[in-house]
Amino acid sequence: MNVTFKAVKAKAMRWRMERKADKSGVAMIEMTFLAPSELPQESTQSKILVDGKELPDFAEDRQDYQITYKGQRPKVSVEESNQVASTVVDSGDDSLPVLVRLVSESGKQVKEYRIQLTKEKPVSEKTVAAVQEELPKLEFVEKDLAYKTVEKKDSTLYLGETRVEQEGKVGKERIFTAVNPSGSKEEKLREVVETPTDRIVLVGTKPGTSLPEDEVKNLVLDRPELIVEEETIDFKVQERKSDKLYLGETRVLQEGQKGIRLHLIEVENGKRQLKETYDKVAAQDRIVEVGTKPGTSLPEDEVKNLVLNRPELVIEEETIDFKVQEQKNDQLPLGQTRVLQEGQKGIRVHLIEVENGKRTEKESYDKVMAQDRIVEVGTASETTKPVPQKSTKPQVSEKADTKEISSNEASQVQKEQLPNTGSAESQAALAAGLALLGLSAGLVATKGKKED
Secondary structure, eight states, X not given: OOOOOOOOOOSEEEEEEEEOTTSSOEEEEEEEEEOTTOOOOOOOOOEEEETTEEOTTOOTTXXXXXXXXXXXXXXXXXXXXXXXXXXXXXXXXXXXXXXXXXXXXXXXXXXXXXXXXXXXXXXXXXXXXXXXOOOOEEEXXXXXXXXXXXXXXXXXXXXXXXXXXXXXXXXXXXXXXXXXXXXXXXXXXXXXXXXXXXXEEEEEEESSOOOOOGGGTTOOOOOOEEEEEEEEEOOOEEEEXXXXXXXXXXXXXXXXXXXXXXXXXXXXXXXXXXXXXEEEEOOBOEEEEEEEESSOOSOOGGGTTOOOOOOEEEEEEEEEOOOEEEEEEXXXXXXXXXXXXXXXXEEEEEEEXXXXXXXXXXXXXXXXXXXXXXXXXXXXXXXXXXXXXXXXXXXXXXXXXXHHHHHHHHXXXXXXXXXXXXXXXXXXXXXXXXXXXHHHHHHHHHHHHHHO
16 A cells, blocks of 8 residues: 655644454554644544444433344444544443443543443234343443563663663553443453553663762762652542432442552752652542432331330459468478468459349359468477466456456467477476466466455
8 A cells, every 4th residue: 555645744643444344454544644733622522323323312411322223233433523532342242331432632531421232122922011121231440550660771871870761651451341230240351541651770881980089079969859659539429329229218339448649759959849640549439329219118107116125234243252271381380370372352253134124144254363362380399398387267357357368478478489499498497487477377366356
């Protein structure tokens, strides 16, 4: 094929080709040159054709259309104008709509339309009730495509030096998914909307160093700094009407999810300049169904005061006293005690179910275990035991009883203080002490009789 045309001054050239029906070749159907003085247009005005005829009742603000056909499935195409770019996605399956996407020359205006093609079924002689079949929906999402980092060797840079020749740019990918009435999803098509741009870095291979000499080592080279800042994007709330829910009722179909937007900011000499912005995580809308069915789901008047009594769980705590354990120790003198471990009270928790005034204990457990008090009791016997003196208890006054008790307590203390050595001297001293105590007790008794 040879093409001859006069020289023109243009900023862009557009070629449009279409595969032939017999698939034996490609036909060129459009060649456009754009002059530099022309500003990109923002209109998406075009004609959507079905088998070469304009789409009936077409309106720019209306997105969904329904067409019933007989015989062969019709072909959907676009008759473009004003440099509009169009994309037609037709899976060839009547269960999925045909997606038509129009993008203005400037890229700022995007319009999308869905055309559902349904083949007309033959009607039998008998009248059959029409059943509306719920068809799957076609959804699409756009995702970011990460760019690659490519390193190129540069002999003009010293070893260890790098320089960014071209900044990377994130691309975009569109994924079409069919959502069946049962809720299952099936991926149908993937297309690259915007190809990512590689980040090209020059790496030095020149021997030597780029550091300054000794006399100029304090030279400071200020280079721009790239800062990455994140911004949280709130999700939107979409409301869908449902005739299956009553008026005033709502149901959440999809929870919202906040997105994350990255800002690449270049800082040079304190001056900030925004270089690029892209979404790291796309925000997901919250979809809520709003009821439109007349009526109410509230109970009738005669049962509005229905009260449901439920059992109540009560938690009660009980204090548990500790026990005292005695342990014999033959290393301690007889009668002496020593505390090895102090006692500690415990706490027991009771779970009680109260229903209509009736209390039922469900479970008990120890929150704090009680700790026993452990006491050592001396069992060591003395080598020589003193012979106790027997005396008749006279009838004395209350005053005499008090004095006698005091003397007995003094003798008991003296006994505890006497050493158990087993020598003759200690035994004599013990006998003398007991004799003196007995004499004192006799004097006290005699004095008490005289007073009587």
